[in-house]
Each structure stands twice: as structure tokens, then as C-alpha cells.
Amino acid sequence: MSHQHLSPEVEDYLEHLYMRQHEGYTGELPALSDRGMGELLRHHLAVLEDGGVTLTQDGLAKAERAVRRHRLAERLLHDVIDVHGRDVDHAACEFEHSLHHGVDEHICTLLGHPKTCPHGRAIPPGPCCREQKRAADAAIAPLSTMKKDERGTIAYLSSRQPETVQKLMALGALPGAAVHVIQLFPSVVFQVGQTQIAVDSALAGDIYVRRAGER
Amino acid sequence: MTTLPRLPRPTAPTAPTAKDPCPCAEPARASGHPLLAIIGCPNVGKSVIFNRLTGAYVTVSNYPGTTVEVSRGHTTVGGCAVEVVDTPGMYALLPITEEEAVARRLLLEEHPRQVLHVVDAKNLQRMLPMTLQLLEADLPVTLALNMLDEAEELGFRFDAAELGRALGIPVLGTAGASGRGIAELRAALGAAMTARAECAEYNSAAPVCAEGDSATPVGGVCITYDARIERAVGAIIALIGRPAALAERALALLLLQGDAEIEALVAARASPAALAQVRAIVAETAAQFAQPLRIVIALRRQAVANDIIARTVQAPAEQQRPKLEWLSQLLMHPLAGLPVVALVLYFGIYQFVGMFGAGTLVGLLEENLFGGIINPWLTSVIEGWLPPLWSNLFVGEYGIFTLGITYAVAIVLPIVGLFFLVFSLMEDSGYLPRLAMLIDRIFKQIGLNGRAVIPLVLGFGCDTMATMTTRVLETRRERIIVTLLLALAIPCSAQSGVFLGMLSQVGPAALGIYVAVIVLIFLTVGLLAAKVLPGQRPHFYIELPPLRLPRISNVLVKTYTRLEWYFIEVLPLFILASVLLWLGSLTLQGGQLAFVPHAGLFGAIERALDPLAALIGLPTTADVAQNPALKFTGGTILLTGFFRRDFGAAGLADLFADGLLSPVQVVVSAVTFTLFLPCIAQFLVMKKERGLRTALGMAAFVLIISFGAGALLRVMLMATGWMGR
Ligand SMILES: Nc1nc2c(ncn2[C@@H]2O[C@H](COP(=O)(O)OP(=O)(O)O)[C@@H](O)[C@H]2O)c(=O)[nH]1
Ligand SMILES: [Zn+2]
Ligand SMILES: [Zn+2]
Ligand SMILES: [Zn+2]
Numbered sequence: 001m002s003h004q005h006l007s008p009e010v011e012d013y014l015e016h017l018y019m020r021q022h023e024g025y026t027g028e029l030p031a032l033s034d035r036g037m038g039e040l041l042r043h044h045l046a047v048l049e050d051g052g053v054t055l056t057q058d059g060l061a062k063a064e065r066a067v068r069r070h071r072l073a074e075r076l077l078h079d080v081i082d083v084h085g086r087d088v089d090h091a092a093c094e095f096e097h098s099l100h101h102g103v104d105e106h107i108c109t110l111l112g113h114p115k116t117c118p119h120g121r122a123i124p125p126g127p128c129c130r131e132q133k134r135a136a137d138a139a140i141a142p143l144s145t146m147k148k149d150e151r152g153t154i155a156y157l158s159s160r161q162p163e164t165v166q167k168l169m170a171l172g173a174l175p176g177a178a179v180h181v182i183q184l185f186p187s188v189v190f191q192v193g194q195t196q197i198a199v200d201s202a203l204a205g206d207i208y209v210r211r212a213g214e215r
Numbered sequence: 216m217t218t219l220p221r222l223p224r225p226t227a228p229t230a231p232t233a234k235d236p237c238p239c240a241e242p243a244r245a246s247g248h249p250l251l252a253i254i255g256c257p258n259v260g261k262s263v264i265f266n267r268l269t270g271a272y273v274t275v276s277n278y279p280g281t282t283v284e285v286s287r288g289h290t291t292v293g294g295c296a297v298e299v300v301d302t303p304g305m306y307a308l309l310p311i312t313e314e315e316a317v318a319r320r321l322l323l324e325e326h327p328r329q330v331l332h333v334v335d336a337k338n339l340q341r342m343l344p345m346t347l348q349l350l351e352a353d354l355p356v357t358l359a360l361n362m363l364d365e366a367e368e369l370g371f372r373f374d375a376a377e378l379g380r381a382l383g384i385p386v387l388g389t390a391g392a393s394g395r396g397i398a399e400l401r402a403a404l405g406a407a408m409t410a411r412a413e414c415a416e417y418n419s420a421a422p423v424c425a426e427g428d429s430a431t432p433v434g435g436v437c438i439t440y441d442a443r444i445e446r447a448v449g450a451i452i453a454l455i456g457r458p459a460a461l462a463e464r465a466l467a468l469l470l471l472q473g474d475a476e477i478e479a480l481v482a483a484r485a486s487p488a489a490l491a492q493v494r495a496i497v498a499e500t501a502a503q504f505a506q507p508l509r510i511v512i513a514l515r516r517q518a519v520a521n522d523i524i525a526r527t528v529q530a531p532a533e534q535q536r537p538k539l540e541w542l543s544q545l546l547m548h549p550l551a552g553l554p555v556v557a558l559v560l561y562f563g564i565y566q567f568v569g570m571f572g573a574g575t576l577v578g579l580l581e582e583n584l585f586g587g588i589i590n591p592w593l594t595s596v597i598e599g600w601l602p603p604l605w606s607n608l609f610v611g612e613y614g615i616f617t618l619g620i621t622y623a624v625a626i627v628l629p630i631v632g633l634f635f636l637v638f639s640l641m642e643d644s645g646y647l648p649r650l651a652m653l654i655d656r657i658f659k660q661i662g663l664n665g666r667a668v669i670p671l672v673l674g675f676g677c678d679t680m681a682t683m684t685t686r687v688l689e690t691r692r693e694r695i696i697v698t699l700l701l702a703l704a705i706p707c708s709a710q711s712g713v714f715l716g717m718l719s720q721v722g723p724a725a726l727g728i729y730v731a732v733i734v735l736i737f738l739t740v741g742l743l744a745a746k747v748l749p750g751q752r753p754h755f756y757i758e759l760p761p762l763r764l765p766r767i768s769n770v771l772v773k774t775y776t777r778l779e780w781y782f783i784e785v786l787p788l789f790i791l792a793s794v795l796l797w798l799g800s801l802t803l804q805g806g807q808l809a810f811v812p813h814a815g816l817f818g819a820i821e822r823a824l825d826p827l828a829a830l831i832g833l834p835t836t837a838d839v840a841q842n843p844a845l846k847f848t849g850g851t852i853l854l855t856g857f858f859r860r861d862f863g864a865a866g867l868a869d870l871f872a873d874g875l876l877s878p879v880q881v882v883v884s885a886v887t888f889t890l891f892l893p894c895i896a897q898f899l900v901m902k903k904e905r906g907l908r909t910a911l912g913m914a915a916f917v918l919i920i921s922f923g924a925g926a927l928l929r930v931m932l933m934a935t936g937w938m939g940r
Contacts, residue, residue, distance in 0.1 A: 183544070194338050200656075200665075
């Protein structure tokens with residue numbers, strides 16, 4: 001993707017096109033000057049069809065990033081700077097346009113890769129979010145795939161039998177509890193708190209653990 | 216949202232007077248004594264504390280309408296007689312198993328004056344949430360931090376007074392096994408149950424709920440859940456009020472967690488419209504969370520517990536390994552563990568129960584004590600008093616004393632007693648769960664999981680008792696498979712003691728064939744049952760308690776209780792068997808009623824059973840007529856064996872001792888009678904636990920397999936001519 005800067009006017013227009021095409025937005029599109037329209041068409045971001053404007057592939061990608069920047073800006077203003085109400089919209093519209101060159105990635109990481117803006121709309125994930133998810137997936141593994149003597153913290157229990165989950169929790173195997181794998185065969189044995197529990201490998205596959213030493 | 220007023224605790228602050236030393240008589244209870252209920256997770260030492268409090272006089276009975284056993288006893292606390300009940304283990308107020316349901320029903324229906332929650336101190340973190348739950352339910356709780364010795368050794372330090380203030384209830388450290396802290400516990404219970412001044416301190420502890428907090432303050436703590444849950448709780452309370460002995464808030468929370476029993480309780484009192492509304496609220500609230508509500512609620516309660524613990528408990532700096540960890544790992548090792556199983560079976564069961572119990576002890580008791588002293592003396596006395604017809608009822612061939620009581624006391628008692636001793640040792644040392652985790656993979660093949668090892672091992676002691684413990688299994692499918700395997704392929708100790716003795720005298724080949732056939736049938740039937748019976752495979756999970764050196768007193772008490780139960784169950788049947796055998800041997804001789812063995816009704820049945828006896832090559836009535844040295848026909852053994860399997864085994868041993876059985880006959884009959892129909896006591900328990908139809912079906916199946924296998928084995932052995940003919 002090239003680094004040419006679009007004018008704020010065009011970015012806003014793209015955002016609204018995106019929302020209309022992907023989020024069922026039915027309101028007005030912002031006014032766009034002839035210069036702006038020229039910019040849009042020159043960069044092949046949109047085409048004129050049946051008297052309407054439609055995003056191209058390239059335009060869609062640009063629009064998505066613009067939406068992302070806008071909503072990240074909202075999150076930043078709302079969560080960190082504590083701006084509320086209508087002020088968020090205005091300030092975000094000013095702010096978003098300066099979040100280029102990967103600054104949005106830094107903000108996103110700083111905010112912990114938020115999934116929604118303060119209004120509850122989805123923030124399209126950026127490369128940083130996808131990277132984080134991959135890392136998180138690798139760090140969380142079923143207990144059955146861990147090694148003997150490995151340590152970690154229970155992330156979640158995925159068993160479809162709520163009663164089994166309840167029993168495991170009563171034995172201390174709660175999300176957040178530190179675990180220590182003692183043995184893997186013939187049954188998986190692990191320690192949580194001061195309790196040792198033996199489970200079969202199927203159940204051990206339902207206990208997801210955040211391995212120690214990984215983030 | 217309104218702040219709920221704290222409900223007054225049901226205490227009667229009447230001062231004790233000299234005439235009425237018990238300030239706590241409770242007219243609501245039939246016994247007139249207020250109730251102290253001991254509750255807590257399994258294996259935290261409830262029974263030990265119960266025994267410490269109550270002493271020797273304890274009754275064990277089934278909870279009404281269930282097969283779950285509950286022990287009750289009496290004691291005096293604070294100068295006041297109270298009834299104490301030891302409940303089955305319970306992990307949370309939201310029950311999963313029948314045992315947990317019983318424990319909760321007891322809390323709901325019997326209105327205990329005081330609830331003693333016993334926890335394992337080193338595991339306080341995971342057990343404190345249940346204390347909070349009890350407080351939420353507005354039950355009057357005292358908390359015992361038991362196993363304090365173990366916790367302190369791991370480096371835990373408890374500020375019980377501070378914890379007591381935080382919870383607003385009396386908290387005491389105890390070590391039930393050594394008796395430490397029991398006197399203080401008794402004093403605290405006395406104070407709480409008689410509502411003396413001492414406990415006012417706790418009752419008046421000001422709750423610390425924030426202004427506008429919707430939660431009921433619980434002692435000193437305030438458990439507020441997610442706002443959406445609190446809203447639902449408020450709405451449900453408005454609809455249902457207080458239909459049971461638990462606080463509204465606790466009921467509403469249980470309803471939110473999908474508690475069917477509480478829902479039924481509400482359905483009985485509230486209008487259908489209100490119930491429908493409650494259901495709608497529950498569904499709506501559940502839809503708002505990604506996780507089931509029971510988990511959301513449990514996590515919150517845990518967070519509150521963690522908070523309290525952080526203030527009152529000093530935990531060891533790092534995770535501690537238990538004391539005997541190396542031994543524990545050895546026992547659980549996939550390779551090293553198996554020889555240990557073999558050693559335990561060889562020394563614990565074969566040598567101790569089989570050789571020492573069935574051999575030495577039975578020899579001493581049966582031959583020397585009963586055969587040499589008691590029975591001759593009784594016979595001479597009774598024959599002096601009564602005519603032969605009646606004396607035979609008491610001291611004849613099938614006499615109540617000479618057969619029934621002699622078999623029960625001299626043959627069965629020592630064998631079963633030693634077995635229960637070994638079993639209690641395995642149980643108290645923590646070995647059984649380790650055996651379960653070792654064997655789980657193999658048991659999965661026969662439709663079971665590792666947990667089934669407990670009833671199956673117990674079956675080697677007494678199949679009847681083991682059938683009752685199939686309740687620890689979670690699915691109906693497992694219970695059926697285990698019940699069938701117990702009825703078919705697990706010889707009880709009295710029986711195996713006798714057979715092992717006979718077979719090892721015939722030779723190692725005989726013993727080998729016997730064991731191979733039984734194991735083969737066990738596995739085949741298990742595999743087939745797992746294929747045929749529908750149902751999902753349950754998960755296996757089991758807590759591995761730390762290995763402990765068993766306390767002899769505790770082991771002896773347990774063994775004694777089991778033996779007492781066994782004896783009460785068995786002795787009447789042995790006496791009944793004697794009476795029936797006597798009745799069946801009555802016949803008319805010269806116009807007079809007389810007692811003649813192998814005649815009368817019993818003789819007729821023996822003749823009817825001749826084809827079965829011939830099938831497995833045992834003596835028939837014709838053989839007995841030819842050779843008077845033969846005391847029993849195969850039919851006699853079958854018939855007596857149905858009263859008690861061990862009874863039949865004893866009959867075979869009698870024939871064998873007189874040199875009247877060939878090697879083939881010994882192997883074939885040992886196989887057949889091991890597989891054969893369970894004794895009548897076991898059949899009755901099967902009927903009670905599994906229903907008449909299932910029990911009859913199993914009995915028919917066992918009959919066919921046992922005689923089929925016996926006949927087939929006989930044909931094969933005869934054809935090869937390997938063991939003679
Ligand atoms: N070290 C130690 N062991 C205990 C203590 N109390 C009970 N035990 C042991 O813990 C095991 C379980 O006790 P039990 O009373 O049967 O538990 P229940 O299932 O809660 O009734 C037994 O082996 C007891 O000997 C204690 O205070 N300290
Ligand atoms: Zn904008
Ligand atoms: Zn927004
Ligand atoms: Zn991101």
C-alpha cells in the first residue's frame with residue numbers, strides 16, 4: 001500500500017462509504033468538493049456507478065484503515081483522555097487524520113487491541129491485532145499438550161459438560177489458577193494450589209492453559 | 216433496588232436456668248435436641264471430627280428415600296445435648312451427585328441449629344467459597360480449618376480470629392486426626408448453639424456493604440455480583456419470596472444457576488405465571504454472558520474468597536510439594552506403578568486375606584474353637600433338651616449354630632474382616648485414587664473409567680457392599696456395567712480365599728487356568744457391555760489426596776463400622792439358610808415327621824438340579840447314593856451357594872478336603888461358582904439399586920455364562936486329558 005496521504009475530507013467520505021456498504025449505515029454521506037471527488041477517482045478508490053459511488057478493492061482497504069483510525073482515536077480519547085459524549089466524535093474526527101505511518105498500530109497496542117469503539121461498533125483489526133492473536137493462541141494450549149513439570153495459568157475450561165466444569169472448579173481448577181503439570185501418562189496429573197488432580201487426556205484437552213514464560 | 220434487611224439469626228436467647236440446664240431444646244425436632252450438621256467436601260476429615268465429637272454411639276442409616284448413608288450421634292456442647300449428623304461430602308450448595316443432593320436436602324429440611332463447615336486448611340482457597348455460599352443462604356455456620364498440621368507443615372499460617380471477624384462467624388483451627396483444637400471447637404459450638412454472650416461478638420459484627428449495595432451483607436463480607444445478575448436476583452426475589460429455609464438471595468442465585476430441585480420447590484409454592492417469569496429472567500440473564508451463569512457466579516465468589524484470604528492467611532512463598540511426593544510419583548508411574556499394584560494384591564489380598572485369614576484364622580476358629588469346643592458343647596446341651604427333630608434345627612447337619620453361625624463367624628468373619636482392614640488402609644493412605652488414575656486407560660476400553668476401580672476392588676471383599684458403592688459412579692451405564700461385573704467375575708474374599716487355597720494345592724497350572732478364564736470373561740463381558748449399552752463416556756477426574764500414614768484408630772473404626780454393617784446384613788441370611796435347609800429336609804418316616812438329609816423337599820430340589828451338576832461334572836444324587844462319603848451333590852452346593860456364595864465354596868472345600876474331587880472338578884467348579892449367581896444378599900441389593908427387571912436379567916445372564924463357561928472348560932480339559940480325567 002502506497003503512503004500517499006489523502007485529504008481529511010476524502011478520508012471522512014471513505015469512512016461513510018465503508019459504513020454504508022458494510023455496516024448498514026443509511027444516513028447522509030458528507031459533502032465532497034470536486035477536488036475531493038477528483039482525488040477519489042484519480043487514486044482508483046471508487047467508481048461512479050448508476051449515479052452512485054462504489055468503493056473499489058483498493059478503496060475498501062483504505063476505507064477500512066480510516067475507520068479503524070477513527071475508532072481507535074475515539075477509544076483513546078474516551079478511555080485515556082476521558083472525553084465523553086458528542087465531544088468524542090468531533091475530537092476523533094480531528095485526531096484520526098494524524099494517526100498515520102503505523103502510529104495507529106502503536107495506539108492499538110497501547111490500548112490492548114480493542115475490539116469495539118465507545119459506541120460499540122467494531123474496530124477492524126490491523127496487522128498488530130492479528131499478530132497478537134497468533135501469539136496469544138500459541139501461548140494458550142490445552143493441558144494435554146504441555147510437558148511434564150511445565151507451569152502455567154489456567155486460561156479457560158472449554159468442556160461442554162457444565163457439571164464437569166463445575167467439579168473441576170470446585171477442585172480449584174479455576175481460570176486464573178496456577179497449574180503445574182506432574183505427569184502425562186497414563187492419566188494427566190496436575191497440581192493447582194495444594195491439590196493434585198488426575199484427569200483423562202480428553203478432559204485435559206478441554207483445560208486451556210497460558211504457558212508460563214510466554215505472553 | 217432496595218437494600219435487603221439482614222435476617223435475624225434463629226437463636227433463642229433464653230438464659231439457662233438451674234432446672235432446665237439445656238437452653239436449646241427444640242420442639243420442632245422429634246428428638247428434642249437441636250441439630251449440629253457437619254458438612255464439607257469429601258476427605259476433609261468430617262468423619263474424624265464427627266467421631267471425636269460423638270464418641271462410640273453412632274447410627275448409620277439410609278437417608279429417607281435414597282441409598283445414601285448418613286451417620287448420626289449425640290454429644291454435649293455447652294452443657295446441652297445435641298444431635299450430630301455427618302453428611303455425605305458436598306463440593307458446593309449446587310448439587311451434582313445424589314450424595315450432594317442429600318447433604319443439601321438435610322440442610323433444607325432438618326433446620327440445623329448450627330452448621331459446622333469443615334475444610335482442609337491447606338485448600339482453604341478453594342473451599343472458602345462454599346462457606347460464603349452457606350453464609351449467603353443465611354445458615355448459622357462455624358468454620359473448622361481442619362488438617363491444620365498438614366497446612367502448617369507446608370508453611371501456611373492462619374489468623375483464625377481475623378478470619379472469624381471477616382466472615383462474622385466463629386473460625387477454629389483443628390487437626391481432627393490428633394485431636395488438636397477439638398476442645399476449643401466444642402466450646403465454640405456450645406457457645407454458638409446456646410447463643411451465649413461469647414457469640415454476640417460475631418453476631419453484632421457490623422457488615423461492611425457499601426451504601427446502596429444491593430447485596431445482603433454476609434457477616435463481615437459483602438458479595439456483590441455483576442450488575443446484571445444483581446438485577447435478576449432482585450427481580451426473582453420479588454417474584455418468589457422465601458419458599459424454603461434458605462435466604463431468598465441464595466435461592467435466587469441457585470435458580471439462576473439452573474438448580475432443578477429449587478425450581479421444583481418454587482413451583483410448588485409460587486403461581487405458574489411467577490414461575491414462568493422466573494424462567495424468563497433466568498434465560499434472559501444467561502443470554503447476556505458468554506459463560507454459563509454457574510461459572511460466572513463461582514468466579515465472583517472465588518474473587519471475594521481470595522480477597523479475604525489475602526488479608527487473613529499467610530501462604531508459603533512458593534508452591535510446595537507434598538511430603539511423600541516421591542512415593543506418590545512412584546505409585547502413579549506407568550511402569551513402576553504396576554509392580555506396586557501386584558505387590559499390594561499379592562501381600563495385601565493373597566497372603567494376608569487369603570492365606571492368613573482364610574487359612575490360619577479360619578482353621579483356628581472353625582476347627583479348633585467351633586469344631587472342637589463350642590459346637591460339641593452346644594450339641595450335647597441341646598440334644599439333652601430337645602427331641603432329634605428339633606435339635607437338628609439348632610445343632611444338626613444344617614443347624615443354626617453348627618452351620619449358620621459357625622460359617623458366619625468362623626469362616627466369613629475373619630476373611631471379610633481382614634479384607635475390610637486392608638481396604639480401609641488403602642483408602643486412608645490415599646492409594647485408591649492413584650490406582651484409579653493408573654487403571655483409567657484400560658477401564659475406558661470396557662466402558663468404565665478409573666473411578667470404577669473403587670467398587671471393583673471393594674468387590675473382592677464383599678460384592679454386596681461393593682454393589683452399594685456403585686453410587687460413586689456418575690452415569691447409569693457405568694453403574695450397570697460394574698454391577699454386572701461384580702455379580703459375574705469378581706469373587707468376594709470369603710469365596711476367593713477358599714478357592715485360592717484349593718487351587719494352589721492342585722498346582723500352579725490349575726491356579727493359572729482359573730485366573731486366566733476369569734480375567735478373560737471379565738474383559739470380554741466388559742467389552743461387549745460397553746458396545747451394547749448406549750450412553751456417553753464420562754470424563755475421568757479424581758482428586759489425589761496427599762499420601763498419609765493411616766491412623767490406626769481411624770482404620771479400626773472404619774473396619775469395625777463396615778464389619779458391623781456386613782454382619783447385620785449377613786447373619787440373618789445364614790440363619791435363614793439353616794432354617795430353610797432344615798425345613799427342606801423334613802420328611803414323613805413311619806407316620807412321624809423326621810429330619811433326614813437329602814430327603815424331603817430339599818432332596819427333590821437336589822434331584823431337579825442334577826442335570827446342572829452333571830453339566831459341570833459335580834456329584835449328582837445318584838453318585839451320592841453310590842458313594843455315601845459324598846456329603847453334597849452339585850445341587851446342594853448350588854442351592855446353598857445362592858444363600859451365600861461363600862457358603863457354597865465352603866461346601867466344595869469340604870468335599871475337596873475329603874479327597875473326593877478330581878483336579879478337573881476343582882478347576883471347573885471353582886470357575887463356575889466364581890462366575891455363578893451372586894448370593895441372595897447381593898441379588899437383593901442389585902434389585903434395590905438397579906430395579907427388579909435389570910437384576911433378574913443380570914441373574915439369568917450370569918447363570919448362563921457361569922454354567923456355559925464351566926461346561927465348556929470341562930469339555931476342553933477332558934478332551935486334552937491334560938489334568939487327568
Ligand atoms: N493429617 C491429618 N489427617 C487428617 C486430619 N483429619 C482427618 N485426616 C485424615 O483424612 C482422611 C479423610 O478423613 P475422613 O474423616 O474420612 O474424611 P471425610 O470424607 O471428610 O469424612 C483420613 O485418612 C483421616 O485420617 C487431620 O487433622 N490431619
Ligand atoms: Zn473521522
Ligand atoms: Zn465510535
Ligand atoms: Zn491491534
